[in-house]
Amino acid sequence: MTAVDPHDVPLAERDLDALVPAWLEWSEVADELGVTVAKVRTMIREHELAAAVPRPGAGQRVPADFLQDGLVVKGLPGLLTVLHDQxxxxxxxxxxIFTDENLPGRPIDALRENRGSEVKRRAQSLGF
Known part of the structure; x- marks a missing residue:
């Protein structure tokens, strides 16, 4: 049996629970950011944050790495807007964001290290 290269699996079908090391429930995100759960819902709807169901039955969660020092990681909302535009x-x-494709490391690591401009350029090139 041949192993499947994870990069050959479409993004929508990738195992998010395997890609993302830690997840937060919306209430945990609200506590960390000092906002209400309703505000977290709005932030997700407006692409300031992203949420998904990491495994069946888990309910929607937000990757813990999207938050840093009580704030949304710098550059994440702009990156999410670019990706949604695609x-x-x-x-x-x-x-x-959690797959190591072309950057040295994963895009989330670059964002957390304040190297977001290269990540955004890569995302903008996806449409070409």
Whole structure:
């Protein structure tokens, strides 16, 4: 049996629970950001954050790495907007952000290290 290269699996079908090391429930995100759960819902709807169901029966969660020092990681909302403009849904956005494709490391690592401009350029080139 031949092993499947994870990069050959479409983004929407990737195992998010395997890609993302830690997940937060919306109430945990609200506590960390000092906002209400309703505000977290709004942030997800407006693409300031992304949420997905990491495994069957889990309910929607937000990757813990999307938050840093009590704030949304710098550059994440802009990146999510670019990816949504490329017709990605939240699940595909999360998969792309946590997959090591072309950057040295995963896009989320670059964002957390304040190297977001290269990540955004890569995302903008996806449509070409």
């Amino acid at each position: 017709h990605f849904d939240d699940r595909e956005c999360i998969a792309w």
